[in-house]
Amino acid sequence: MTRAYNFCAGPATLPESVLRQARDEMLDWRGTGMSVMEMSHRSDEFVEIAETAEKDLRELAGVSDDYAVLFMQGGASSQFSTIPLNLLGDKGSADYVNTGIWSKKAIAEASRYGKVNVAASSEDSGFTTIPDQASWQTNADAAYLHYTPNETIGGLEFDFIPESPSVPLVADMSSTMLSRPVDVSKFGLIYAGAQKNIGPSGLVVVIIRKDLLGKARKETPTMMNYQVIADNGSMYNTPATYSWYLAGLTFQWLKGQGGVTAMGEVNLRKARKLYGFIDTNDFYANPIDPRFRSWMNVPFTLADDALNGEFLKGANARGLLNLAGHRSVGGMRASIYNAMPEAGVDALIEYMTEFAKERG
Amino acid sequence: MTRAYNFCAGPATLPESVLRQARDEMLDWRGTGMSVMEMSHRSDEFVEIAETAEKDLRELAGVSDDYAVLFMQGGASSQFSTIPLNLLGDKGSADYVNTGIWSKKAIAEASRYGKVNVAASSEDSGFTTIPDQASWQTNADAAYLHYTPNETIGGLEFDFIPESPSVPLVADMSSTMLSRPVDVSKFGLIYAGAQKNIGPSGLVVVIIRKDLLGKARKETPTMMNYQVIADNGSMYNTPATYSWYLAGLTFQWLKGQGGVTAMGEVNLRKARKLYGFIDTNDFYANPIDPRFRSWMNVPFTLADDALNGEFLKGANARGLLNLAGHRSVGGMRASIYNAMPEAGVDALIEYMTEFAKERG
Structure with missing residues (x-):
């Protein structure tokens, strides 16, 4: 890889x-x-x-x-x-x-x-x-x-x-x-x-x-x-x-990259994209009050927890790694820190879209 | 370099x-x-x-x-x-x-x-x-x-x-x-x-x-x-x-490398070589009781402290680095840990020999 x-x-x-x-x-x-x-x-x-x-x-x-x-x-x-x-x-x-x-x-x-x-x-x-x-x-x-x-x-x-x-x-x-x-x-x-x-x-x-x-x-x-x-x-x-x-x-x-102001704009865009997708897709959910959603760590659940393993396996196969949620809470979590390029978020959304279509 | x-x-x-x-x-x-x-x-x-x-x-x-x-x-x-x-x-x-x-x-x-x-x-x-x-x-x-x-x-x-x-x-x-x-x-x-x-x-x-x-x-x-x-x-x-x-x-x-037994033999050889040289050369001295000399850190002094700067400069020029003693004690110190090859000790002794001949 x-x-x-x-x-x-x-x-x-x-x-x-x-x-x-x-x-x-x-x-x-x-x-x-x-x-x-x-x-x-x-x-x-x-x-x-x-x-x-x-x-x-x-x-x-x-x-x-x-x-x-x-x-x-x-x-x-x-x-x-x-x-x-x-x-x-x-x-x-x-x-x-x-x-x-x-x-x-x-x-x-x-x-x-x-x-x-x-x-x-x-x-x-x-x-x-x-x-x-x-x-x-x-x-x-x-x-x-x-x-x-x-x-x-x-x-x-x-x-x-x-x-x-x-x-x-x-x-x-x-x-x-x-x-x-x-x-x-x-x-x-x-x-x-x-x-x-x-x-x-x-x-x-x-x-x-x-x-x-x-x-x-x-x-x-x-x-x-x-x-x-x-x-x-x-x-x-x-x-x-x-x-x-x-x-x-x-x-x-x-x-x-232009410092924290420029980075903040990119981070906001990445977060909005991912939350926006999650909110408009019935298969995924995020429980956090929209006002206080993290720009850095995006937890989400699948409509059926039984599909978690399959979701992670398919993600790994595409080089989308470490999406499992923290062991204390389960579900999924995408951490999208400064160093995660916007293309990574796009690739994740693309995979989530396909997975929901096929298995949702 | x-x-x-x-x-x-x-x-x-x-x-x-x-x-x-x-x-x-x-x-x-x-x-x-x-x-x-x-x-x-x-x-x-x-x-x-x-x-x-x-x-x-x-x-x-x-x-x-x-x-x-x-x-x-x-x-x-x-x-x-x-x-x-x-x-x-x-x-x-x-x-x-x-x-x-x-x-x-x-x-x-x-x-x-x-x-x-x-x-x-x-x-x-x-x-x-x-x-x-x-x-x-x-x-x-x-x-x-x-x-x-x-x-x-x-x-x-x-x-x-x-x-x-x-x-x-x-x-x-x-x-x-x-x-x-x-x-x-x-x-x-x-x-x-x-x-x-x-x-x-x-x-x-x-x-x-x-x-x-x-x-x-x-x-x-x-x-x-x-x-x-x-x-x-x-x-x-x-x-x-x-x-x-x-x-x-x-x-x-x-x-x-053969583990710590083999490494200990190399380290003893490196230390003996360097102390042996120091002891037989009037220009250099090490003050430690021979029985308790460190195999790892070899402090030594030059016969004339005023030559320390020149000694270090010449050493640096040959790629023999960081020979200055600790700021609290002065003089010189050669640390010859596991990762220092025997050839490094040989190169140091060669330089010390030449320096003593020219400046001693």
């Missing part, structure tokens, strides 16, 4: 040009005689790679000097503990919004370190909508307000940034980061596991407002202390250098 | 055949139409890659079923907290042996979680030797006994495994793992950052005796809880999949 269309939710498809460049540079990065993964993280060459990646990310996402950008390890799941350990401080409690499986995981971990107030939840609706902010029960003395802008498994995405004028807003942007323009200045902390829109797994990007540094609890492992990581330019220890390099290549690619 | 001889202490040179295979498989792993870094960590393909890597590591290092093998993130520095958080338990104190900069870092971090008893130290000697075990002041009720078999910066390596019949022995093998045969059954826990003998940075391998699982302190971040990681086959969250794959390729390569 040549390159397939890979709809995996993460690790996810990467831009083909990024992979080609990584391939071409694998044995000898620009005449150095080394692979990037063989370079000292303190070498001039790697420091330039690292700094360029940070600069490009700042430019793409619009991150001002009021924020530190950290390249850490351990994925978003490590951040679920790192955040309360660093930010709970004297307050001892934080507000969390529960909109699905990833919110719940964040809440469970934070509850081990302090009081969690679930300010709002859409669990009653089966996580198919987002509660209106007017109904949220937030606390003015919470250490922070945490939410999950895009639920990767549920396919539920905020179309607004919550107002939080007095309490720092914290967001798990793992599966929506860089997919559309976002006003970073509204946030205290943004974090994102890389393996969706940024690069390979094993890297997590943290954007933190500098006034939130230096508040870590005494028992915080040094490697989880944002201040330490920031003070050392994410090189307190050896960072995940190769993942950082690949993230940098992806940022370069994204700049070449 | 084609491939250079890269003497970096880590991230370090990798076997060229590993890089070639990674390059060739970058865009399409065995006809799947995906790069390994784009695969779901729960896919059949990746699970096979992961399980094969673990199996090969067990075979290479001689790890029995009494031990769990974990592929974690955050490097050895994260383990400096993870170990006390998981192993201190009710005991509250642990014994540490101080033989250099990495020992000291491990001690500093553990001291944040409990009482550290420095059972032995070679600091008085400038970390040039290992105190005889008969002189160690260990505690029978310590939770564990920690040591650093090879000090990457100092170039000091144990030539024996400490006796610790009643207290679990814990070892930071980051820079010596798989470089020679080791009796794993003598250890409670072995950990190793990957970026020396295993693969790229961003991966840390932990080998833990199963009876030591399940003892984590209440406040341990879930991602640092050995029991959780073991129960989930190192996939509690998305692991560093690409680094795991590369580690697997390196294990395959090492098996092809």
